[in-house]
Amino acid sequence: MAQLENRIAQGRGDEIADVVLRGGRMLDLVTGELLEGDVALCGDTVVGTLDSYEGREVVDVSGLILVPGFIDTHLHIESSLVTPYEFDRCVTPRGVTTAICDPHEIANVIGAPGVRYFQQAARHTLLSIKVQLSSCVPSTHMETAGAELLAADIAELMGDPSGLGMAEFMNYPGVIHRDPQAMDKLRLFEGGHVDGHCPLLSGRDLNAYVAAGIRTEHEATSPEEALEKLRKGMRVLIREGSVSKDMHALRPLLTERTAPYMCLCTDDRNPLDIGEHGHLDYMIREMIRLGTTPLAAYRAATLSAAEAFGLKDRGMIAPGKRADIVAVDSLEGCHAAMVWAGGVQVTDDAFAARTVIPPVGRGSVKAPTVTGASFRSGGNRTETDVIGIREGQILTDHLHEDIPITDGDKRPDLARDLVRIAVVERHGKNGNIASGFVKGFGLKSGAIASTVCHDHHNIACVGVDYDDMALAANRLGEIEGGFVVASGGKVLAELALPVAGLMSLEPFEVVRDRLEQLRAAAKSLGVTLEEPFLQLAFLALPVIPSLKITDRGMVDVMKFEIIA
């Protein structure tokens, strides 16, 4: 924050303000009024409003409405597939000036150094990145991750200026059953902020979870679920990711009355969606279009988010607050014409001037070389557990199909849309290969493979042709992870993600183009899903029902056990 004496002197007009925004109107998040007057900035801090000021730099914002910068209250930056620097460049021009992130994707691959990478990058981005500490690495005991974070490891990561608490406590069974490791982690943050993750939890189970001191939650998918969480003192974060989309369901709950206690988040959102629809700006725009009052929508995106996470230095355009300001065309349009993040106007030059620290997690794909035969799998009986995909959801169905055994192998059956799915351990720990069946891709030939595979981020592979599956999986080793579409013995499209197998070294625009190529290539193989790689990524996440697959086998999530 700008120096105390300077803030006071510029606020009082004794010294000329560093920057003055003149001619716009400002949305007052408390009263709901649109107010006129200069906004004076001293360094990274607003020091004057509703008055007239002289400025070393005066910016004309006539015709625009000034609103506080938007706060994404829960996301995994890794899911944007770019580094924090490129994420910054992708969303800050849209008005997102604070991102409360959980680096648990990279933590699952390389552990504490991955968290530290985010903490250090957070010092240099225009966007204010708050790095919560990942509570559940790995997400369960039913997978092989690249690293583990115990309470002691988390304790060593505390104290960084980017910190504000513990990230989503996904191991909700561990909380309510008082698992000692979970208790140790919660105790680290007693009295502080612990973010939640407890889909469908209710009644006394929810009471127990909240009584543990967990304050915020983003997994509610119905108004009833969100209402119970609100009534029990949780701040509810409305999520609109690329796969999990809850905004339309929860929006009716967001009124002027509840807005001080609700927030917005994106959780996992990829550059394609950000490019096509937007980020929090899209959520605000869409909610207002559907009938939410602008005051409620903007409060949830700004002041309420700051309050929920104890960020007393932001959430309003007011003296003493961080100069996070978005000049939008209209409250309804929510198109950012100009953005200031911590007093810095968001421009190409400002992005270019950032100190860039080298990415970590290079060469993280240490999988065994596989062959087509690696994916053969038979068994004793034809009745087979099959993952049933629900398009646009991360929940799956647990199906049962009869698949005949031919030469000791169950073969894909295109007529029934039953194709192979496999997970190959790629952290150099044990070389596990597990395989099973999935229904819902529509794949007719070839294979797709990915190292973005929640949360352990092993290699996930879906295919009709075992040799193409092997080609795709082995190619991921060569390009240090990413996405591959292969068919007929050839790679049709790929995106390298050399940063821990999760993030690209390229600008987000390049990533976006590659994603479109991958989507087209997958479609050419018959895939009917809109986002095949995103759906694939969540098929390996054993904390979301019902049937999933990890490198250790098929997981019955309802029983929380690996199927023998």
Add this chain to the structure above:
Amino acid sequence: MAQLENRIAQGRGDEIADVVLRGGRMLDLVTGELLEGDVALCGDTVVGTLDSYEGREVVDVSGLILVPGFIDTHLHIESSLVTPYEFDRCVTPRGVTTAICDPHEIANVIGAPGVRYFQQAARHTLLSIKVQLSSCVPSTHMETAGAELLAADIAELMGDPSGLGMAEFMNYPGVIHRDPQAMDKLRLFEGGHVDGHCPLLSGRDLNAYVAAGIRTEHEATSPEEALEKLRKGMRVLIREGSVSKDMHALRPLLTERTAPYMCLCTDDRNPLDIGEHGHLDYMIREMIRLGTTPLAAYRAATLSAAEAFGLKDRGMIAPGKRADIVAVDSLEGCHAAMVWAGGVQVTDDAFAARTVIPPVGRGSVKAPTVTGASFRSGGNRTETDVIGIREGQILTDHLHEDIPITDGDKRPDLARDLVRIAVVERHGKNGNIASGFVKGFGLKSGAIASTVCHDHHNIACVGVDYDDMALAANRLGEIEGGFVVASGGKVLAELALPVAGLMSLEPFEVVRDRLEQLRAAAKSLGVTLEEPFLQLAFLALPVIPSLKITDRGMVDVMKFEIIA
């Protein structure tokens, strides 16, 4: 807070809850609903709501409405004239379960040990007392206080579990003019909570004050003033004290929209008012009677107060929150039938079980023995500065009267209601005696004197008869401070306040009776003011306009200087 595993186990119903409140309805501060269900307590913490529970103790609250305990966001407990223990006994049964206090009265008399006394007592009261650290001891350079708190002294008091920041920064000229001592104090709390006090400050001066990082304020006396403070990001605390009463003026600003950003406080409220009208319960009741919605009134008294001061552990009846619960007859009545403070039911037995630490500040009145002649004062000219009292306000008028000089002395003039006022330094520092004239008491004979005299707490004395003034002032030395009414050479009524000359050792009921006797005695001397001792106490406070008196002389507050 109750132990983590116990909270979870009792919240889940795996273990029997310590206490269950059954049969009532609960006001949900977020949604505004009245909801049914048991409320389960584990030790000092709520662990279950909106469900059914078994309890070791089950309390029938049928027909009652459960609301969160009330939070007084700014007060000086010393102004209740009783110790923190008696204050606890006086207000907690009315539903006040948190008091954010500024111990600057006792700090002005004995310094840091006075603050420590409050910090230590706070560990034992049923009421949760949060002790803010006093920013302005003494209030100005124009008075002799018993002690001084510099930034280094304040730094030594930080870190106590009762702490939550710095108390009202009254030296607002020091802030906006960047006085180095003020800057040092503000810097101690950068990023933390600093409470404000800036009556009538507006425009760029207010911007500068808020830009210094000051977040909350209770001196707004008009809706316009409060609105400007709200728009500039301050939380506005509506005050209803015994002298300063702003509730009726500010109430229209408290709506459902603004309620999340407004709070209630009493600042200075004596046991007579608490007994006759109530405390925060009175404010809630009265505001609802006048048309404020119950949701807005209760939010301001509970959740919004907790949010404003970063008290994330309270403000709602919800799992994980402190078990501060008031069972009221109705939302409109706001009469507490039962109260739980930190899980302890508020009863005579619970009060009796508290550990009592011995009070400090005994024998603090070290004034010179005075005679009637001590109060004689003439001068060169008849034109005389006279303090004009405004009944029920702490603001005064700066009057000018011609008073003839007889035998080198200006005599009281009953026809014009001009009587002597004097301040006698009583901290054993210099024995200063300053005297002047005041208009508005209606006093016809005798004298009244007090050691409650903001903020330096010297002896303030008003009289028609100099010998009675001397008698009253000297009597204060004998009883270790307090209030005295004297006439005809006799003490008519008195209240001893041996704790720093500010607080009684008696139960609050005894203090209340004595105050009534003092009021009656003052009336018998002609006094027309409803609260003569309270009015007197503020005549010595040189941070409130217009004309005041300290031991160093008459103070022109507008010029911020002593009149030569």
